[in-house]
Amino acid sequence: MQGANTRTANMIEALRDAHDVALGEDEDVVVYGQDVGYFGGVFRVTAGLQEKHGTSRVFDAPINESGIVATAIGMAAYGLKPVVEIQFADYIFPAYDQITQEAARIRYRSNGQFTCPIVIRTPTGGGIFGGQTHSQSPEAIFTHVSGIKTVIPSTPYDAKGMLLAAIEDPDPVIFLEPKRLYNGPFDGHHDKPLVPWSKHEDGRIPEGHYTVPLxxxxxxxxxxxxxxxxxxxxxxxxxxxxxxxxxxxxxxxxxxxxxxxxxxxxxxxxxxxxxxxxxxxxxxxxxxxxxxxxxxxxxxxxxxxxxxxxxxxxxxxxxxxxxxxxxxxxxxxxxxxxxxxx
CATH class of the missing domain: 3.40.50.920 (Rossmann fold)
Structure with a gap:
C-alpha cells in the first residue's frame, strides 16, 4: 500500500467504495437487499451504485430475509458472487436456517464440488437510539456454526479491505457493520468523539482495490x-x-x-x-x-x-x-x- 493514493472516508463511504470496486472488476458480483437499489440502502451504503452499474447488478428485494439469503445461495451455486444486505442484524433470524443449514454446508455436503461465495452484510449493535428491534449484536450465534466466517471491521480502512476480501472468499461470510461507527467513532450519549479512528490511519482509505486478510x-x-x-x-x-x-x-x-x-x-x-x-x-x-x-x-x-x-x-x-x-x-x-x- 506504500505510495497508494488515499482519501479520507467514513465507514459508509468505505463500504460503498468496496462495492463499487467489486462490481467494476468482477461481472459475477451482484448486490441486492431491501431498499438497496434505487434508494441506496437505509444507511446509504449502496447509494448511487444502481445508477452506475445497472438494475441487473444492484437491485431491490422483497421484505423476506430467508428469501434474500436463499436466492443468494442459489446464485452462488450457479457461479455468481452475491453480496446481500440484511437491513438490521435484528432481522437476520428468519434467514438463520438458510445460513446455517444450507450456505454453511454446501462445500462439505458436495465434497468440494460446490462452494458458496456469498457475503451477508448487516448493521449491528446499539448506540443510535434504535430500540430493541434495531440494536442487537448476534455475532456469537454465527461463530458457533462451522463453515461460515464472521467478521466485524472497526475502521474505514478495514471495512473496505475486509469487504473486498470477503467478496473474493469462496465461502460464506457474515459481515457485521457496527452502525455506531458508520459516521465515526462517536459517543452518541455525549455527542463527542471517543478517540480518532486509529492513531496510524485517521480514517484514510486507498483508492481502488486492496484487501485486508480475514x-x-x-x-x-x-x-x-x-x-x-x-x-x-x-x-x-x-x-x-x-x-x-x-x-x-x-x-x-x-x-x-x-x-x-x-x-x-x-x-x-x-x-x-x-x-x-x-x-x-x-x-x-x-x-x-x-x-x-x-x-x-x-x-x-x-x-x-x-x-x-x-x-x-x-x-x-x-x-x-x-x-x-x-x-x-x-x-x-x-x-x-x-x-x-x-
Whole structure:
C-alpha cells in the first residue's frame, strides 16, 4: 500500500467504495437487499451504485430475509458472487436456517464440488437510539456454526479491505457493520468523539482495490500491563478507557471472530499476564466466553489474574437504559483497574 493514493472516508463511504470496486472488476458480483437499489440502502451504503452499474447488478428485494439469503445461495451455486444486505442484524433470524443449514454446508455436503461465495452484510449493535428491534449484536450465534466466517471491521480502512476480501472468499461470510461507527467513532450519549479512528490511519482509505486478510487481528494500542480483546465499537471504548484510567493496556482489535487470530492473542496475553474481554452483546453465551476459555487453555501458566469480561446485561436490549447497558469507558476502566491490581 506504500505510495497508494488515499482519501479520507467514513465507514459508509468505505463500504460503498468496496462495492463499487467489486462490481467494476468482477461481472459475477451482484448486490441486492431491501431498499438497496434505487434508494441506496437505509444507511446509504449502496447509494448511487444502481445508477452506475445497472438494475441487473444492484437491485431491490422483497421484505423476506430467508428469501434474500436463499436466492443468494442459489446464485452462488450457479457461479455468481452475491453480496446481500440484511437491513438490521435484528432481522437476520428468519434467514438463520438458510445460513446455517444450507450456505454453511454446501462445500462439505458436495465434497468440494460446490462452494458458496456469498457475503451477508448487516448493521449491528446499539448506540443510535434504535430500540430493541434495531440494536442487537448476534455475532456469537454465527461463530458457533462451522463453515461460515464472521467478521466485524472497526475502521474505514478495514471495512473496505475486509469487504473486498470477503467478496473474493469462496465461502460464506457474515459481515457485521457496527452502525455506531458508520459516521465515526462517536459517543452518541455525549455527542463527542471517543478517540480518532486509529492513531496510524485517521480514517484514510486507498483508492481502488486492496484487501485486508480475514483472520488477522490488529494491535490498536500497545501496552505491557493487560491485554484487552475487543471488536467493533468496543475497540474505541477500550482505548478511551485505558487512556482515562492511565493503564498501560494493549488493546487488540480482533476484526475477525472466525477465523480467529489466536497467535496474536496468545503472544499478547503471555506478555502481559492479564486479560480483559469486552463486547456489547449480552454476557451469557457471548463470544467473550469462548475467548476466555481459549485464553485460559493456552495461557494459563502465564496468567497473573482471572480473565474478566465486560459486556451487555443479560436482558433484552433496554432502550430506556441504553447507555448503562452498553459497556462504556467507566465500566471497562473498573475492570482494567481490578485485573491489574490483582
Amino acid at each position: 483472520g488477522k487481528a490488529e494491535v490498536r494500542r500497545a501496552g505491557e500491563a493487560v491485554t484487552v480483546l475487543a471488536y467493533g465499537t468496543m475497540v474505541y471504548i477500550c482505548m478511551a478507557a485505558a487512556e482515562e484510567a492511565g493503564i498501560d493496556a494493549e488493546v487488540i482489535d480482533l476484526r475477525s471472530l472466525i477465523p480467529l487470530d489466536l497467535e496474536t492473542i496468545e503472544e499478547s496475553v503471555k506478555k502481559t499476564g492479564r486479560c480483559v474481554i469486552v463486547h456489547e452483546a449480552t454476557l451469557t453465551g457471548g463470544f467473550g466466553g469462548e475467548l476466555a476459555a481459549l485464553v485460559q487453555e493456552r495461557c494459563f501458566y502465564h496468567l497473573e489474574a482471572p480473565v474478566l469480561r465486560v459486556a451487555g446485561w443479560d436482558t433484552p436490549y433496554p432502550h430506556a437504559q441504553e447507555w448503562a447497558y452498553l459497556p462504556g469507558p467507566d465500566r471497562v476502566g473498573r475492570a482494567l483497574r481490578e485485573v491489574t491490581s490483582a
